[in-house]
Amino acid sequence: MQALPAAPLVCSAQTPAKRRSFRFSGMNPAPRIRERQDSTVNTQASRQVLTTSAIRKIEASFAASTPSLMQRAGLAAAAFASRIAAPEGPILVLVGPGNNGGDGLVLATELKRMGRTVVVALAGDADKLPPDASEALRRWHEAGGTLRDSVPSLPWALAVDALLGIGLTRPVTGLIAEWITDFNRLRCPRLAIDVPSGLDADTGAIHGIAARATHTISFIALKPGLLTLEGPDQAGDLQLSDLELPTDAISEAGRWIAPADFTEFAGPRRLNSHKGHFGDAGIIGGQAGMVGAAWIAGRAALALGSGRVFVGCLAPDAPAIDPLTPELMMRSANEVHSLASALAIGPGLGQDEAANVHLSRALAFRGPLVLDADALNLLGANPSMHTALSLRTDATVMTPHPAEAARLLQCSTAQVQAQRLEAAKEIAGRYRAHVVLKGCGSIIADPQGAWAINRSGNPGMASAGMGDALTGFVVSLLGQHWPAGAALEAAVHLHGAAADALAVGKTGPIGLTASEVIHAARRVRNGWAEAALTEAA
Structure with missing residues (x-):
C-alpha cells in the first residue's frame, strides 16, 4: 500500500469535514494475548514508549559509550534469536545499508560464534556503510563470514530482518522491497530488529511494504508505531532490550497501560457501603x-x-x-x-x-x-x-x-x-x-x-x-x-x-x-x- 500523506491535521475551518462511513477496524490480534502475559517486565521504565526524536536524543548522549550501542543491540538480538530459532538449520540475516544493518551484522557474528550456520545477504554497497556498521562488517569477515547479494531459497531455522530501522519516511522500493516480500513468504520464525522494515516507528503506518515478523526485538524503549495502527500486525510478539540506558529523563515519553496504574483506585470496597x-x-x-x-x-x-x-x-x-x-x-x-x-x-x-x-x-x-x-x-x-x-x-x-x-x-x-x-x-x-x-x-x-x-x-x-x-x-x-x-x-x-x-x-x-x-x-x-x-x- 502507499504511504499515507503527511498532510496537516487541521484543514480549513471554513470547510466542514464531510461525513464519512466508518467501519471499526480490528484491535490487536489474538497471539498478542499470550505476549502481554509473559514478555516485557511490568515496570514504569520498561513501559515507556518513545518517539524517534526521543530515541535519537538518547543515542546521541551515548554515542561514545563502550561497548557501542550497535554492539549492545546486536548481542541482545543474537541472544533472543538463539531462543526462537529452530534448533537445526541455517539462519538468514537480511542486512540493509544503514545502522540497522550493522545491528544485524553483530547478531550474525555472535550467532556464528555460537556455532550456528549463518547466511548474510547485504542489500547495498558494502563500501558505503556508516562507520559503526562498517566496523561490524569487518568483524563479520574476520569471523569467516561472507556476503550474498540475493536471498537463497533454503529451509531456514530463522530469518532476521535488519534492512531498515527507525526514521523511515518514504516508500520502500527496489531491491529492499523485493527482499521484504521474500522475507514475508518464509515459513519459519521471522525476527525484526528494532522495528519491522517499512513500518513507521512513530505512526504504525506502512511505507509501501513492510516486513511481517513473528517476533520483534526493540531497543531502548518501545516505539508508538509498534503498538498502534499496522504495528501490532507487523511486529508480532514484542521483546524489549533497554541496552542498559536510562530513559527516565525524557519528558516527552509516553507509556503503555497496565493494571498497576490503577491500584490506588481499584481496591475492594468497604463493608460499610451503600449505593x-x-x-x-x-x-x-x-x-x-x-x-x-x-x-x-x-x-x-x-x-x-x-x-x-x-x-x-x-x-x-x-x-x-x-x-x-x-x-x-x-x-x-x-x-x-x-x-x-x-x-x-x-x-x-x-x-x-x-x-x-x-x-x-x-x-x-x-x-x-x-x-x-x-x-x-x-x-x-x-x-x-x-x-x-x-x-x-x-x-x-x-x-x-x-x-x-x-x-x-x-x-x-x-x-x-x-x-x-x-x-x-x-x-x-x-x-x-x-x-x-x-x-x-x-x-x-x-x-x-x-x-x-x-x-x-x-x-x-x-x-x-x-x-x-x-x-x-x-x-x-x-x-x-x-x-x-x-x-x-x-x-x-x-x-x-x-x-x-x-x-x-x-x-x-x-x-x-x-x-x-x-x-x-x-x-x-x-x-x-x-x-x-x-x-x-
Whole structure:
C-alpha cells in the first residue's frame, strides 16, 4: 500500500469535514494475548514508549559509550534469536545499508560464534556503510563470514530482518522491497530488529511494504508505531532490550497501560457501603432505532459498579424498562441531566434538533462529562459549541474513533490514521479534554500533553455496541470518583482485557458481542480489586 500523506491535521475551518462511513477496524490480534502475559517486565521504565526524536536524543548522549550501542543491540538480538530459532538449520540475516544493518551484522557474528550456520545477504554497497556498521562488517569477515547479494531459497531455522530501522519516511522500493516480500513468504520464525522494515516507528503506518515478523526485538524503549495502527500486525510478539540506558529523563515519553496504574483506585470496597457511595451514572441517547446503544452503555455502567444508572432515551416510543436489565432506571432525558453525578451523552443520540438541545445542555453539566458517538459528530459540526466546552471546569472525556476524530479536527480519516498520536494529542489540547482515539492500539491523551497506548484487546471488538460499552465503563468510574485520566485509561484497558479473557476461553474473538464483554469486564474488575487487596496485605 502507499504511504499515507503527511498532510496537516487541521484543514480549513471554513470547510466542514464531510461525513464519512466508518467501519471499526480490528484491535490487536489474538497471539498478542499470550505476549502481554509473559514478555516485557511490568515496570514504569520498561513501559515507556518513545518517539524517534526521543530515541535519537538518547543515542546521541551515548554515542561514545563502550561497548557501542550497535554492539549492545546486536548481542541482545543474537541472544533472543538463539531462543526462537529452530534448533537445526541455517539462519538468514537480511542486512540493509544503514545502522540497522550493522545491528544485524553483530547478531550474525555472535550467532556464528555460537556455532550456528549463518547466511548474510547485504542489500547495498558494502563500501558505503556508516562507520559503526562498517566496523561490524569487518568483524563479520574476520569471523569467516561472507556476503550474498540475493536471498537463497533454503529451509531456514530463522530469518532476521535488519534492512531498515527507525526514521523511515518514504516508500520502500527496489531491491529492499523485493527482499521484504521474500522475507514475508518464509515459513519459519521471522525476527525484526528494532522495528519491522517499512513500518513507521512513530505512526504504525506502512511505507509501501513492510516486513511481517513473528517476533520483534526493540531497543531502548518501545516505539508508538509498534503498538498502534499496522504495528501490532507487523511486529508480532514484542521483546524489549533497554541496552542498559536510562530513559527516565525524557519528558516527552509516553507509556503503555497496565493494571498497576490503577491500584490506588481499584481496591475492594468497604463493608460499610451503600449505593450512594458509588455514583449516579447518567446516559443520554437512544434515538428511534438506537435505544439499544443507550441500554448497552447503561448495562456496562451497572456491571462496573455504579450505585444507580439513569438512562434517558430520546425515542418517543422507548420502552419504560430494559427487559434484560430492569435495574436500569429509565427516565426522560431532561430528568437525567439533573439526576446524574456523572453524565455520558452520545450512544444512539442522533443528530436532530433534540440531540443538539441535549448536547448544549450537557456541555453546561456540573460534573464529569463523557462525549461519545453523535455527541462528537455534533460537536465537530458546530463550532459554536466549542466555547461552551472550553468554559467547563469539570472533567471532560471524549472517546472518538478515527472518523469522529477527523470531524473534530476538520480533516480526513486517513490523516488521523496516519498521525494517530498527534491527532489524539491535538484533540485533547484543543478541547481541554481527556481523549481516547480508539482503534488498534488505542491512544489516550490528556490536556497537558501526556499520552499512553493501550495494548489490550483483539479483533473480536470490531462489532456493534463495543463503543457504547466503553462509554458506560468510563462514566461508571467517573461517577465512582475516579480521576478522569485514571478512569479513562482503566476503562479502555479493562474493555480490551475483558475481550482478551473471552478469547482465551474461546468465546471469541470471532462473534464476540458487547454484552459478553460487559459481563467479562465485571469479572476482570473484581480481579483487580482482589489483586489490590493482596498487594496491600
